[in-house]
Amino acid sequence: MKRIIVHEEYCIGCRLCEIYCLTQHSQSRKIIKAFKEETPRPLARLVVEEAGPLSFAMPCRHCEDAPCVEACLTGAMQRDERTGAVLCNEKRCVGCWTCIMVCPFGAILRNVTGRKVASKCDLCYGEEVPVCVAHCPNEALTYEE
């Protein structure tokens, strides 16, 4: 399965990954609309960490023995059989944050803009390459087997 690989030494902290992720997971999927017109503002599905010159983006690793899938109380967090991606079915999620408690990467975010649901990377379901990877200007994120 292809995974997003994080190369922290080349992350320049521009946060374009976050910006395009947010856009991809917005209603309109149009960057200007997503930022300026949609309320509540859509959420990005990854975290960019920064400390001094070091920075990196942390999308879900889609772990092999995914702790979040095992721990999920409702069965909302499941591995997609076709793509191998770990996906959160937001319709079934009740926002108990058990997955947040167990994800060792801190890759799951709380979406409390509407009904509380866990929000995470879905590898841009349906796209050839996740948008964070496609728009990272410095190849700090790559998509590899």
Next chain:
Amino acid sequence: MSLSLLTAEFHVERDEIRCIACQVCVRQCANDVHVYDPDDDRVYSDETRCVGCHRCATLCPTRALTIRCTPQEFRANANWSPSIITSVFKQAETGGVLLTGMGCDQPYPIYFDHILLNAAQVTNPSIDPLREPMELRTFIGRKPEQVGVVQDRDNMRLETRLAPQLVLETPILFSAMSYGSISYNACLSLARAAKECGILYNTGEGGLHPTLYEYGPYTIAQVASGRFGVHRAYLETAAALEIKIGQGAKPGIGGHLPGEKVSEDVSRTRMIPQGTDALSPAPHHDIYSIEDLRQLIYALKEATNYTKPVGVKVAAVHHIAPIASGIARAGADYIAIDGLRGGTGAAPTVIRNNVGIPIEMAIAAVDERLRQEGIRNQVSLIAAGSIRSSADVVKAIALGADAVYIGTAALVAMGCHLCQKCYTGKCNWGIATQDPYLTKRLNPNIGARRLVNLLRAWSLEIKEMLGGMGINAIESLRGNRDHLRGVGLNEVELRVLGIKAAGES
């Protein structure tokens, strides 16, 4: 502190309809031009600090930014141009020598742009490089007067002992850019690209970082007046050694790497204390004559057992022809000549803009002189100083060079936007900086890939041009000025260049 009279050089145009206040520009500008105001969720720009590097405009996800030259205009004056006026302002405010980076940007004639190439028609056939072999391989080093061959049974064997040679798969090398003036990632990109393309890069006077030793066979190691980072392993690792006498951007003066750029790693590589200014003296304190130069050349040859070519790099100055002749006679295997427009990491603006001669003139003069003296074979010539395209390469070689050095073109390939602020250490493109926030902006995987692409593209174009002229080896182009014609040049210029005017046959 009194009011500065300097106004912004650039104008930042922000399309507010497009700007989503994502702050990519804020995070990317090392000069702090853009500022986010959380109160009204907007980004504002203070263009007085803008250097016109386009980093923000290039990364802006909505293309909301346009950087223009300032619309602020001085009263027109053909004599007192805005740049002259602002230089006076700056000096009146600082009392200091004005510094700059990159090569001379003044509107002196660019002779490459006044030279046209020939092509074969009817009387001799052109060659299609896609169908027929086309040789770009170039050897740098002293060539023998004649070659003796012995035939034993079926085998031909070279009898003459050849001087050490550098092999280039295409007649281009990356010119000297030191670790310190440029970032580690830039050095690594150059080294990797040189290896992949079968050419060489040049350490400059900054020594060689331990992790770059593996690229030794693709490395020219410089020995400059500061002798930074020169030690036994350094000499032994490189494929060739180069004594740096001068540089086209600042002939006659030394180098100055400000202490801020002397990071821990740079200090170790240069073998100087961290944070101290790295000063290269103007002259080598042991070279005051051709004889002294000869001693250093032979000292280096001796130190490396006569296994490596030793070259000398000089700036193109008025007496370049006799100087080159002296260098050839002093035993150099190649001479690198750096013209007026050669790049730099830092130079006094006044020197950069006013000292030296264009490379086109220098190469033509030197090639001519060495031929007249019958010693052209003893030394290879490398032309440097703003080779911008494959056409420049072909013209330089036809004017008499064996190969060319590219510096600025390589940096531009890696992302340099020629903002000329290298000396500030705040290169937004991660090239001419040691700032850890900035150096990672150049991913060496990308840098090397772009350089390799550039060399590949130029090599293909060179083959096209050669084929068009009916030539199938770069060897046959060298000094072949009959393939060149001048346009818009006066007789003296044509004479010095050794070419005919367009229309003459």
Next chain:
Amino acid sequence: MRYVIIGNSAAAVGAIEAIRQYDPENPITVVADEPWHVYSRPLISYLLGGMIDESQMAYRPRDFYARHRVETMLGVQVVRVNPAEQTLTLAGGGTVSYDRLLIATGGRPFVPSVPGVSLKGVFTFIRWEDVRGLEQAIERYGARTALVVGGGLIGLKTAEALIARSLRVTIVELADRILSTTFDRTASKLAETLLRRAGVEIRLGLTVSEIIGREGRVDHAVLQDGERVECDLVVLAIGVRPNVDLIPPDSGIQINRGILVDQHMQTTVPNVYAAGDCAEAYDMLLGVNRPIAIWPNAYRQGYIAGCNMAGVLREYAGGFPMNSVEVHGVPTISVGITDPPDRDSYEVLERYDRERPIYKRLVLRDNRLVGVICIGDVDRAGIYTGLIRDRVDVTPFKDHLLTGKFGLISLPREYRKHLVVGEGIEV
């Protein structure tokens, strides 16, 4: 070869998914006394509170059994396990024989011997049918007030659900603070404040001494100190015991507090495995076997048991308690040893911002994280859990653990690389 699983919940699903990963063929039979398609037990409080409807209870899709080729016997109780014959005796007399058995019977609520517990309107709260009972009490009998006996997590969830149904709720807790096994004192007090803000009455250091009925239904309760608490219903939430009644003493299956298992989740009898709330598996923080009744462990243990049952040797690395609950809308997480017995061998780091409120408490032993409480800000708390699980020496970044910007970036580069790309060294 025939796999039989008693139970139809987290542990059972873990086992089914593991078995089918390695053995697509041999038959699997699930026997469970609850009649439902596999559902998510922790959701019963959400269902009661009206946050979800019954269609959202399913833990796996409708076609789960079919796709995993599982034969189900739902609504069928097992009354005895007979390891000597490798059979199960069912209520009503039938038998089922097995080659490999997984006991995943979960827990049974503890019911105290208090006068009045058998009145109508007294409930425990661990099964779907309890929700139906409570709903009936509220809707049919118009219950408006409730007494929740026990201030643990289930008591708390029950109280929140009942509040959501507009009942007036009193919690009575024997300890001097609620959530005393999951939280430390500060966290407990904070939770109490939040609950009170939600309108819950809390009585501490007490329990119920008698439930008084009228016409067979609960009318009010009397606490140990004599206080009379008006309540139309009582929920007993004072703990869950491993459900091991079906194991006869002479079966050879050894039971302490739960069914004893080794690292392969096998009981003391070959071919018989146990997992989930009924089992007593390894607690990696305390270094002993004990039941830890939480959903993630049940799934994991079931999964490990399933692998071993299918002949793929895998070891259970051990678990530790962890819970994530919201208290009156404020998220809280507690993991591991949060209230250490002695301060000599443990170090405690705390940050408490009363204004927001945000409370974070980290418990360390030998410079390794063993416990975490996060209240108010639970974002990325899993990084702490990961450090606990991987027993990472936090000395190099101890100072950063409680800073606002703590994240993977605070970890030593090599460890981070190991985590993120599987390169670098383990520390």
